[in-house]
Amino acid sequence: MIQMLLSAHIPAAYRQFPCKLFLVALVGFILRIFLVASQPVSYDDYSMAQTAMNYMEHGNLGPIMWNHPGLGNIMVYEAMRLFGTGVMGLKGSSLFIGSISIPVLALIALRMTGCERTALLAAFFWAIDPLAIDFSRQAVHEIFMSFFPLAGILCFYRHMETAKIGCFVAAGVAFGMGLTSKWS
Numbered sequence: 001m002i003q004m005l006l007s008a009h010i011p012a013a014y015r016q017f018p019c020k021l022f023l024v025a026l027v028g029f030i031l032r033i034f035l036v037a038s039q040p041v042s043y044d045d046y047s048m049a050q051t052a053m054n055y056m057e058h059g060n061l062g063p064i065m066w067n068h069p070g071l072g073n074i075m076v077y078e079a080m081r082l083f084g085t086g087v088m089g090l091k092g093s094s095l096f097i098g099s100i101s102i103p104v105l106a107l108i109a110l111r112m113t114g115c116e117r118t119a120l121l122a123a124f125f126w127a128i129d130p131l132a133i134d135f136s137r138q139a140v141h142e143i144f145m146s147f148f149p150l151a152g153i154l155c156f157y158r159h160m161e162t163a164k165i166g167c168f169v170a171a172g173v174a175f176g177m178g179l180t181s182k183w184s
Contacts, residue, residue, distance in 0.1 A: 017116050021106050024120055028102040028127030032095050032136045037087050039137065048139035049090050052077040065141065071180040072141035090139045098136025101147040102127050104154050111157045141182045148178030 047064040054060040055073040065072070072093075079092035088095075106123035110116065126132055135142040152174035159167035 017110075017119075020116075020120055021103055021123060024106070024123045024127055025099065025102045027124075028133075029099045031128065031133050032098055036091060036095065036137055039087065041087060041090065042138070045090055045139040048076055049080065049085065052080065065182075068141065068182045069180040071177060072144055072182060075144075075181075076139055091137060094136050094138055094140075094143050097147045098132060098143045101132075101143070101150055104147070104150045108150060108154050108157065111154075111161075144178065144181040148174050148181065152178065 044064065051062060051064050051066075052073045054062065055070055056077040075093035075097075076090065079096075080089040083089035083092045102123050105126050106119045109122040110119035113119065132143070132146070135146075152171045155167050155171035155174055158164075159171060
């Protein structure tokens, strides 16, 4: 029954896209978390933990990234509360943001080109890109600079397709969150 409903409403070319995208995103996620717990904490990561705790617990800025808005500090702090103060807690928000940026990029590419292959290829390149993987494995806010604009663009495309004001507001929120995580 479900198969009949799916085949009646979804073009044949797009039925396998979600599964393929899931596999590409899974590869990217595995590359981002592979041995991350054994990776030594860098000076920037350690300082980021101090900065997040200073910001959230005392309202103080620094020792690093004192000139950037506080969303990144909030995200790092909450990840440390959720996963502990170890490597996974410290880098958890970046790992999550870096991983979900893969399917977001694919969905944008699909809307821009209308080509499933192009969307999957774009997502695959982002999934295996060494710089994107490295930024996803750091506690500093670098990966946020790619995710929030992508999320804003995707929401805006959705608004253009549906004319729903909620999608337009979500685009503004995503762009705003990008600005509140780092001035770039």
